[in-house]
Amino acid sequence: MRTLGVLLAGSAGVGHQDHQAEMYAPGFAAHPGFGIVGATEDGSGFDRADVDVVSVCVPFERRVEVVTAALRAGKHVLVDKPVALTSAECAEIAAVAAETGLVCLPAYHQRFHPAIRTAREAVAAGRVGLTWNVQADFLVAGGGPVWPYGELLNFAPYATDAVHAITGLPVTAVYALARPAEGPDDLVTLCLTHERGMTSTVVAGRTPPIAGVNGLSLHRYRVSGSHGTLLADATRPGVTVRGEKGTRTAWAGHGTVHRMLTELHAAVTDGRPAELGPTDALAALLLVEAARESIATGRVVRLGDDEQTKARVS
Amino acid sequence: MERDSMSNRPLGILVVGAGAIADLHVAAVAADPRCVLAGFADVNADRARTAAHRNGGVFWTADLAEALARPDVDACIICTPNDTHEDLALRVAEAGKHLLLEKPLATTVEGADAIVEAFARRGLVLAVAHSHRFYDYGRTVHDEIASGAVGRPTLVRLALLGGWIWPDWRAWVIDPARSGGHALHNGVHLLDLVTWWIGSRPVSVYARGQRRTATELDVHDYLEMVVRYDDGAVAICEMSRAHRPTALAHRDVVVQGTGGLLTLAWDGEGALLWDEKGAHTLDPGVAYGFAAQLGAWLDAVTAGDAGTSVSGEEAAMAVALGVAAERSMALGVPVEVQ
Ligand SMILES: NC(=O)c1ccc[n+]([C@@H]2O[C@H](COP(=O)([O-])OP(=O)(O)OC[C@H]3O[C@@H](n4cnc5c(N)ncnc54)[C@H](O)[C@@H]3O)[C@@H](O)[C@H]2O)c1
Numbered sequence: 001m002r003t004l005g006v007l008l009a010g011s012a013g014v015g016h017q018d019h020q021a022e023m024y025a026p027g028f029a030a031h032p033g034f035g036i037v038g039a040t041e042d043g044s045g046f047d048r049a050d051v052d053v054v055s056v057c058v059p060f061e062r063r064v065e066v067v068t069a070a071l072r073a074g075k076h077v078l079v080d081k082p083v084a085l086t087s088a089e090c091a092e093i094a095a096v097a098a099e100t101g102l103v104c105l106p107a108y109h110q111r112f113h114p115a116i117r118t119a120r121e122a123v124a125a126g127r128v129g130l131t132w133n134v135q136a137d138f139l140v141a142g143g144g145p146v147w148p149y150g151e152l153l154n155f156a157p158y159a160t161d162a163v164h165a166i167t168g169l170p171v172t173a174v175y176a177l178a179r180p181a182e183g184p185d186d187l188v189t190l191c192l193t194h195e196r197g198m199t200s201t202v203v204a205g206r207t208p209p210i211a212g213v214n215g216l217s218l219h220r221y222r223v224s225g226s227h228g229t230l231l232a233d234a235t236r237p238g239v240t241v242r243g244e245k246g247t248r249t250a251w252a253g254h255g256t257v258h259r260m261l262t263e264l265h266a267a268v269t270d271g272r273p274a275e276l277g278p279t280d281a282l283a284a285l286l287l288v289e290a291a292r293e294s295i296a297t298g299r300v301v302r303l304g305d306d307e308q309t310k311a312r313v314s
Numbered sequence: 315m316e317r318d319s320m321s322n323r324p325l326g327i328l329v330v331g332a333g334a335i336a337d338l339h340v341a342a343v344a345a346d347p348r349c350v351l352a353g354f355a356d357v358n359a360d361r362a363r364t365a366a367h368r369n370g371g372v373f374w375t376a377d378l379a380e381a382l383a384r385p386d387v388d389a390c391i392i393c394t395p396n397d398t399h400e401d402l403a404l405r406v407a408e409a410g411k412h413l414l415l416e417k418p419l420a421t422t423v424e425g426a427d428a429i430v431e432a433f434a435r436r437g438l439v440l441a442v443a444h445s446h447r448f449y450d451y452g453r454t455v456h457d458e459i460a461s462g463a464v465g466r467p468t469l470v471r472l473a474l475l476g477g478w479i480w481p482d483w484r485a486w487v488i489d490p491a492r493s494g495g496h497a498l499h500n501g502v503h504l505l506d507l508v509t510w511w512i513g514s515r516p517v518s519v520y521a522r523g524q525r526r527t528a529t530e531l532d533v534h535d536y537l538e539m540v541v542r543y544d545d546g547a548v549a550i551c552e553m554s555r556a557h558r559p560t561a562l563a564h565r566d567v568v569v570q571g572t573g574g575l576l577t578l579a580w581d582g583e584g585a586l587l588w589d590e591k592g593a594h595t596l597d598p599g600v601a602y603g604f605a606a607q608l609g610a611w612l613d614a615v616t617a618g619d620a621g622t623s624v625s626g627e628e629a630a631m632a633v634a635l636g637v638a639a640e641r642s643m644a645l646g647v648p649v650e651v652q
Contacts, residue, residue, distance in 0.1 A: 132526060133536065135473070135552070139570065175520050175648060179468065179546040187469055187570065189548050191520055191540055199522050201538055201550055203469060207570055217575050218568065224536075226526070229475075229557050229564070231580070298518075300647055 001033050002269050005050040007075075008039040009066055010058030014154050015146035019080050019107070020057035027257040028055065033265035046073035052268065053078060060085045067104065068096040076103040076268050078261075082153055082288075083281040090285050094278035103267045105260070105274045106281035110138075110158040110219075110234070111165040112259035119221060119232040120166045129227030131167045134200040139187070139218040142209030151186045151205035152178065152291055157284040159204045160190065161276075166223060166232075169194035170283060175300045176291035190291055212246055325615060326352035326386040328411075330378060330402060331394030332365035335416060339391045339443075340369060341601060342608040348616055349389075349608075355381040356394075378402065382409035389439075389615060392416055396499060397492045400425035403440075407432035412439040414611045418502045418636060419629035421494030423652050426633040430626035439620075441611040442629035444506040447622070448606040450598075451578060455567055456511050458576055465573025466545070467512050472504050472567055473552035477560025478527055478535070488533050496533045496553065497521060497639035504551035505539065505639070506624070506632035511569065515544040516631070520648035521639035526556035539639045542648075563595055 006028045011020040028034040037050045043066045046054065054070040056063070057080045064084065070077050077097075083106045084090040097104035110116065123131060138159035146154045164170070173193040179186075187205035194200065210217055219234040238249030254262075267274035290301040327343050329336050332354045343351050353373030356362035366374035375381050382390075382405065389412035392402050400420045406413045413433065419442050420426040433440035446452045459467055486492040493499040509516055519541050523534025536556035541549040557564070567578035585596035610623035634652050642649040 129558070132524060132556075133538070135471075135550075137471070137568065139575070141575070175540075177540065177542055177548050187548075189469070189540060189550065191522065191538070193522075197524070199524070199538060201540065203471070203550070207468075207575065208465075208572060210575055218577070222566075224554075224557055227558055229559075229562060298648060300520075 001265075003035045004033060004052040004265060004268060005037040006034050006053045006055055007037060007045055007048065007051040009043055009054050009056045009070070010041060010062075012057055012059040013080055014082070014149045016144040017146070018057070020055065023109075023257050024055045024057070024078065024080070024107070027261050031258060031261045031265070034261065043069060046070050046075055051075055053264070056080060064089045064092050067093050071096050071100045071102050071104060074100070074102070076264070078105050078107060078264055079281075081107050081157060081281070082285060083278065084285065085149075085153075087282055087285040087289055090278065090282045094282050097278045103264065103274050104278050105264050105267070105276055106278065106284075107260065108158060108161040108276060108280070108284070109256040109260040111162045111276065112256045112263065113162075113234045114253060114259075115232040115234040115236060116162050116165060116221065119223060119230055122230055123166055123223060123225070127228060128223055128225030128230050130196075131169070131223055131225045132198050133224040134163050134167060134198070135222040136163055136200065136202040136204075137218040137220050138202070138204040138216070140206050140215055141213045141217040143206060143215075145186065145206065152176070152188045153288050155206065156188055156190060156202065156204040156291070157288065159202045160192070160287055161280060161284055162221065163192075163200055163202060164280065164283070165276075166221060167194065167198060169196055169198050171287055171303055173300055173302045174287060174290045174294055176294040178295050188291070188295075190287075192287075325349040325388045325612065328352050328355060328381050328384075328387045328390045329365070330355045330381075330390055330392045330406075332356040332358075332361040333393060336365065336391075336393040338601065338604045339393060339414070339608065340365075342604040343391075345605055346608055346612060348612050352384065352387045353381060378405060382406065382411065387411060389413065395486045395492050396421050396494050400429060403429045404432050407436055407438060410436060410438065412611075412615045414441050414443060414608065416443045417445075417506075417629065417632070418494060418498045419626065419633050421498055421633075423630070423634050423637055426626075426630040430630050433626060439611065439614045439623075440626040441614060441623040442626065443607060444503060444624045444629065444632065445600065445603050445607055446503050446507045447510060447624060448603040448610070449600065450602075451565070451567070451582070452507055455569060455576065455578065459511055459513070459569060459571070463574060464569055464571030464576050467547050467569050467571045469547065469570040470508050470512060470549040470568065472508050472549070473554075473565065474500075474504060475552065475554040475557045475562060475564040477557055477562055478555055480555065488531060490532050493533065494636065495640045496523070496535065496537055496555075497539065497643070498633065498636035499533070500553045500555075501537050501539060501551070501639055502632040502636045504553055505541065505635040506628065508541065508549040508551055509631060509635070510628070512543055512547050512549060514547060516541050516635055516651045517544050518542045518648050518650050519635055519638040519642050521642040523643040524556060534643060537639065539635075541635065559592070561591065561594060563597060
């Protein structure tokens with residue numbers, strides 16, 4: 001396996017988050033296809049010959065600048081999610097990525113979860129027939145709040161991206177419900193209409209802590225189709241171990257970040273686009289913006305048919 | 315009410331409408347010593363006669379007025395199609411009898427209010443057969459929430475998914491003029507249950523419906539109804555007759571609260587069967603729920619204890635939610651609850 005050189009750029013994120021230190025750096029370090037060759041806070045070093053991939057977690061004010069500079073320097077990019085705070089910024093990144101033809105992978109790593117992969121493959125193989133509904137829950141117990149950004153921007157796109165990965169059907173309208181997001185209790189309900197009349201209801205967000213749960217308390221998808229029904233529970237697979245100190249689960253397989261990096265490696269070395277690109281990140285952000293509008297107005301908001309959306313996407 | 319509690323005679327129950335669901339009510343009546351089956355009234359005389367013969371040769375008639383005039387009839391259970399509930403219930407109230415009425419209370423908000431008012435005015439006991447409140451799962455979830463185990467509910471999911479059960483195009487259930495539409499027919503079960511669980515006031519409904527079994531259907535075989543409550547809680551209710559395979563009997567419950575998470579797994583009743591046709595969850599049956607439901611109504615009738623019976627006001631709220639859901643589906647927008 002060819003080893004790709006990785007430059008770590010920045011260590012910022014939504015709220016308290018530092019995905020670079022917590023997820024991507026350890027992920028690259030553990031993956032046989034990558035070697036970390038350096039780190040930068042100011043976005044320098046993009047001209048280094050030993051760098052193939054830049055892992056971008058710079059503050060949002062500098063996302064567009066740093067990602068596009070890396071791409072223009074001929075480097076592939078892994079970019080933390082959300083890629084940007086606005087769809088307009090994301091569209092700029094998407095345009096440069098398209099121009100350069102390089103891999104620019106937004107880190108929606110949950111779609112690489114084995115349960116979601118299995119669901120996606122089963123659906124693509126026609127095992128449930130033509131899909132007409134998805135129900136999804138993505139609930140994280142505890143952890144620091146990402147206010148003022150909110151879980152609509154932080155967690156919900158993981159779930160909506162997974163729904164897209166499973167069904168391949170873009171969202172055409174959204175009705176969203178949320179309670180004021182000022183504490184750790186921040187749940188959003190997204191009622192989505194997709195192409196082909198498929199509907200979905202996606203619940204995502206953060207709840208108060210639960211004893212014995214570290215992270216996701218519920219992460220699952222139900223896919224209904226003309227010929228069958230599929231349940232995928234992404235809090236599995238796992239063995240359950242119960243002991244004096246409590247209950248935990250474990251599994252020997254690779255985690256979602258590792259699997260995402262495998263896709264990044266394959267796309268770079270095969271010279272093909274990654275299965276997930278800046279246009280997916282753009283779709284996710286347009287959905288977030290439409291959902292915000294729905295929460296503010298109490299109305300159903302359509303995507304893709306207003307002038308602004310067209311302008312952003314083109 | 316005094317008359318019943320002072321005489322030792324068990325309460326005489328007239329069953330109005332001797333169709334599919336009547337059997338479950340009759341079995342519950344047979345098992346409760348406080349009441350006795352007084353007879354059947356059904357516009358279809360054959361049905362009334364057959365039901366009477368099968369149940370020890372009790373009185374039967376095709377004329378409700380004749381049945382209501384009998385001195386041994388103290389109370390009625392109405393199990394007729396939804397569009398007949400309003401007229402029949404008002405006649406029962408007029409005759410001074412207590413009533414256990416099948417859901418939905420009525421197919422319109424005005425009809426529901428008229429029934430509630432008629433029984434309240436005469437001091438008669440009206441209970442509505444929101445039977446899921448009496449199933450063990452429904453009560454367990456309610457009691458956990460009521461005990462404070464998960465704090466205040468912020469998000470509830472309830473899904474009842476099954477395959478096609480409607481016999482053919484002649485079934486009244488798929489005629490919206492007769493059933494009120496699927497949100498009023500089966501949807502009210504879920505709308506009532508989640509509202510009882512959450513315990514606050516519903517303010518709006520956004521509902522989406524699909525017609526998966528046949529595009530020619532006049533009702534939606536799949537419903538996705540999202541209710542918002544005045545304290546910000548959200549309930550997602552899915553009712554389906556559209557899922558495949560038809561043998562699917564899938565129930566899912568999630569309650570996220572300010573202090574914890576409750577889940578009831580799809581195989582939560584604990585028994586699974588694999589056979590040549592695949593895997594099946596084993597349903598413990600609904601009989602115990604119908605017995606508990608009858609018992610709660612009899613508590614109210616004989617002892618004036620409204621305890622767990624489902625009041626007309628609560629059932630009227632379920633009707634208002636069902637009507638809002640149907641309107642939301644027709645208009646494609648969220649609708650305020652009347
Ligand atoms: N609680 C539950 O779980 C549950 C389940 C199924 C049905 N239901 C409700 O029970 C009621 C009956 O449903 P079903 O499936 O038994 O229907 P059904 O069609 O099997 O039976 C209805 C009976 O009522 C009779 N009838 C019709 N109009 C009448 C009238 N004006 N006066 C007297 N009799 C009349 C019909 O001849 C028939 O025998 C409906 O309101 C339905 O919503 C409740």
